[in-house]
Amino acid sequence: MTAIGIAMTGSGAAVPPIAFDNHQLSHIVETSDEWIATRTGIRARHIAKGDRAVTDLAAGAARHALQMAELAPEKVDLIVLATSTPDDLFGSASVVQAAIGAKQAVAFDLTAACSGFLFAVVTAAQFIRTGTYQNAVVIGADVLSRWVDWDDRRTCVLFGDGAGAVVLQADDRDRLLGYELRSDGSQNDCLNLPFGGTEKSLTDGVAVSQGTYRPVVMNGQEVYKFAVKKVPEVIEKALFRANLTPEAIDWLLLHQANQRILDAVAKRLRIDGEKVVSNLSKYGNTSAASIPIALDEWVRSGQIQPGQIVASSGFGAGLTWGAAIFEWGR
Ligand code: UT7
16 A cells, blocks of 8 residues: 555634633632743633533634635544533534535544544544544534533642644645654552442332533643653653654644743753744643644744744643644645
8 A cells, every 4th residue: 555644734713702800800709910920831722602612613713724725515524622621522523624614524532631632633644644534623622611610729820721623634745754652551649530329219129320520630840740751751752753853843722721831841851942933821721722723822923934834732631642743734
């Protein structure tokens, strides 16, 4: 079989209109703009409302990405929606498929928390490389505002809502240069959004657990240490697979969790601060959406140019982490 390459030909993003800044947050929990900005770099986040928020944001981001790629929705073969906060536990990707008019596409959700977008890009890439599909839309969308405890200042200040998307297309030359994905379930308890049921007896000896999910709990310091250690390692592994060294990187595009993590990873890899993509001051941590939202902003502002090398890494709950090295555009 002839090797089929992958090109990233479009990006898009959508965030809810309502912005919520640190000063406003300080009226809800005991915190301050100074604490949040110094510890994380975050100044504001956008908050979604409504039961279809993930679907609406994901569809908006996908439409923008398709427009940039100049690809008609009917030509899309595959939609992968990375989300931990679907509107429907059975999946939200099919609703996105219908909303954007991608009639021929198969669509499914993928859950890998803040690593979800990168895991979804690599998943979609396998379908393209085998020749099964030619055109894929990969979306990262999360509405964690539904699931944080708004009384817990350790977590509620960190997260925001949004969606980002890319179009991946089969091409003669492969621009997905290298990747590496990792998981470590032994550290799962560092960051959870767990189901918390109560037992309900149906009949003698038969009981079920019913309920809903409990708010996000995180051991921030452990996740911080994990990120600063594992992200440089996984980027180096992906660079090795791409036969590149850190000097080749034009842009370092990390999951937007904390400015201190971005700076520490850049320092470890000896990457100049000007090459570090960062927009978390405006959006906070948007989980699976953060990488494609930042990518779209840098592409649309003309900073990321076709042919440039982007080193991207996602990390978070699972624990999961991964990196992908790609050349933007076609
Ligand atoms: O997307 C998934 C990946 N997630 C991450 O990458 C998150 C990684 N972790 C982090 O980014 C950081 O650990 C945090 C930003 C979550 C926390 O920063 P930290 O420097 O590790 O702070 P800390 O948890 O050690 O807390 C320091 C102090 C504590 O007070 P005491 O015990 O020293 O008196 C906290 O109670 O800051 C207090 N604190 C706050 N104060 C004001 C915690 N949250 C707040 C707050 N406002 N929002």
